[in-house]
Amino acid sequence: MRFDCTIIGGGAAGLFAAITAGRRGKRVLVIEHNDQVGRKILISGGGRCNFTNREVSAENFVSQNPHFARSALARFTPDDLLRMVRRHGIDHYEKKLGQLFCRHSSRAIVEMLVSECRAAGVVIETGCTVSSVLAAADGFAVETSRGTKHSRKLAVACGGLSFAKIGATDLGYRIAKQFGHKIERTRPSLVALVSAGGGDPSLAGISCDAAVTTRGRSFRDDILFTHRGLSGPAILQISNYWQPAEPVTIDLLPDIDLVEKARTKRMSKQTAANFLSEFLPARIASSAIPAAIAAKRMTEMSDRDIAILAASVQCKSIEFSMTEGYDRAEVTLGGVSTADLDSKTMASRRVPGLYFIGEVVDVTGWLGGYNFQWAWSSGYAAGSDI
Ligand SMILES: Cc1cc2nc3c(=O)[nH]c(=O)nc-3n(C[C@H](O)[C@H](O)[C@H](O)COP(=O)(O)OP(=O)(O)OC[C@H]3O[C@@H](n4cnc5c(N)ncnc54)[C@H](O)[C@@H]3O)c2cc1C
Structure with missing residues (x-):
């Protein structure tokens, strides 16, 4: 025919x-x-x-x-x-x-x-x-x-x-x-990204809600920590816009004014890591912020410490070196x-x-x-x- x-x-x-x-x-x-x-x-x-x-x-x-x-x-x-x-x-x-x-x-x-x-x-x-x-x-x-x-x-x-x-x-x-x-x-796109500094194996498998931004584009959805970097719907979305060498900014608490919350806890003896774990899975909370701040009691936190804490969680800049490749890309x-x-x-x-x-x-x-x-x-x- x-x-x-x-x-x-x-x-x-x-x-x-x-x-x-x-x-x-x-x-x-x-x-x-x-x-x-x-x-x-x-x-x-x-x-x-x-x-x-x-x-x-x-x-x-x-x-x-x-x-x-x-x-x-x-x-x-x-x-x-x-x-x-x-x-x-x-x-x-x-x-x-x-x-x-x-x-x-x-x-x-x-x-x-x-x-x-x-x-x-x-x-x-x-x-x-x-x-x-x-x-x-x-x-x-x-x-x-x-x-x-x-x-x-x-x-x-x-x-x-x-x-x-x-x-x-x-x-x-x-x-x-x-x-x-x-x-x-x-x-490859709609794909997981590989962190330039390597993933944090202690976090692999944990997911949480986040706002993810690069080059003026933002997506709000779950992210998933992997052995090599990050995955989850918000990361797949941002992979369409990510360019190598351009950092991706992650806000792990997009609905919360963390500076304000931290200030109200200034009389508390809990550590900064414990304070954060009220809002985030504990393992993410302790790894997101610098160790010196994580161990401080809220009573000891200066304005600068609180600003560092908030920036580490709400304006976390991550560099990715590559994607997980065509075998994993949608x-x-x-x-x-x-x-x-x-x-x-x-x-x-x-x-x-x-x-x-x-x-x-x-x-x-x-x-x-x-x-x-x-x-x-x-x-x-x-x-x-x-
Ligand atoms: C794991 C996964 C999950 C996805 N989930 C979704 C989803 O839920 N929603 C969504 O919108 N998109 C999803 N996508 C994306 C979506 O599947 C694709 O964008 C869509 O299938 C593209 O359709 P297409 O017909 O252009 O290409 P394809 O579906 O890739 O079809 C192309 C066809 O051409 C054939 N072909 C290639 N070379 C030759 C050749 N030399 N000779 C003969 N035949 C050939 C292939 O075998 C294939 O069947 C997903 C993709 C993947 C990989």
């Missing part, structure tokens, strides 16, 4: 573009090298897939062009996806901050996509690896482990570099470069530059009939369902144009 479009990658973006184009009567082939589609969806959200967020706007994404995502997000919104999820009877709930999860299993989302593909007449070939792509007179020739596939149009939906063990490859970036597209520097920051893509259709401005969608594009969402919403919305944009 001759196809109107070949889609490389049977992940969220590829399947959604296929459904959208298939519904419009286009003959679509999806090629996936895993033996099943949607493997990243299956492991996402701890197995419950945080498939979207109630509130999504371009501000929830990082890109060299902060406005690029706007058009696609407006054309296919979280409500549009929710309608499909409800039509398939998928039980879901809001965990926090608008994050919508499957109540039982991510598998429901993969099953929904596969059944929509079937209804739209999409052909899916799993266990088929794409090695290269050539421009042909009447479209594209896609070289695969099962021979050459020809089609008029080609959508590249092969994702980023994170989690190679479940199928990530650099093919999308290679195809983009081959056709003259610029790649914005890629790096996404790849950077990717195919949006400069040569049409924001309404995801079509290449350089090569007619070529599209880039999903994570391979230089659009990276916050933690909280935003990356899947980008996959659905960009997939829909391309699928409507193919």
